[in-house]
Amino acid sequence: MVIAKSLFYFVLAGLCEIGGGYLVWLWLRENKSLGFAVVGATALIFYGIIPTFQPAHFGRVYAAYGGIFIVMAMLWGWQIDKIQPDKFDIIGALIALIGVCIIMYWPRT
Numbered sequence: 001m002v003i004a005k006s007l008f009y010f011v012l013a014g015l016c017e018i019g020g021g022y023l024v025w026l027w028l029r030e031n032k033s034l035g036f037a038v039v040g041a042t043a044l045i046f047y048g049i050i051p052t053f054q055p056a057h058f059g060r061v062y063a064a065y066g067g068i069f070i071v072m073a074m075l076w077g078w079q080i081d082k083i084q085p086d087k088f089d090i091i092g093a094l095i096a097l098i099g100v101c102i103i104m105y106w107p108r109t
Helices: 002-031 035-051 056-079 087-107
Strands: none
Touching: 002 035, 002 056, 002 087, 035 056, 056 087
16 A cells, blocks of 8 residues: 555656646747646646655655656657657666666565
8 A cells, every 4th residue: 555655646746747847838838828837837836745745765755756757758748749659768667667666665674
């Protein structure tokens, strides 16, 4: 249950960071309304808060989050930008996920 809860927080933080950044991107690069920036900035604030619910210390959480972010950014690009990941993207993302599992969930004595 602890791992499932931790993964939930990683995914939620990832959605806030990527989604918030994307909304700010649309505001600045695609000339969308200021509302996009406000919602994006709010999501980015939540991105900063959500990792505090993780059971590990700051450095470990943010190191592991990097791997989660890699995978989520690939999925975002594939689904939103319609850029399909190639085999090297997939291999790299899998390596990053292995790193996440080792950093966050490997038993320590």
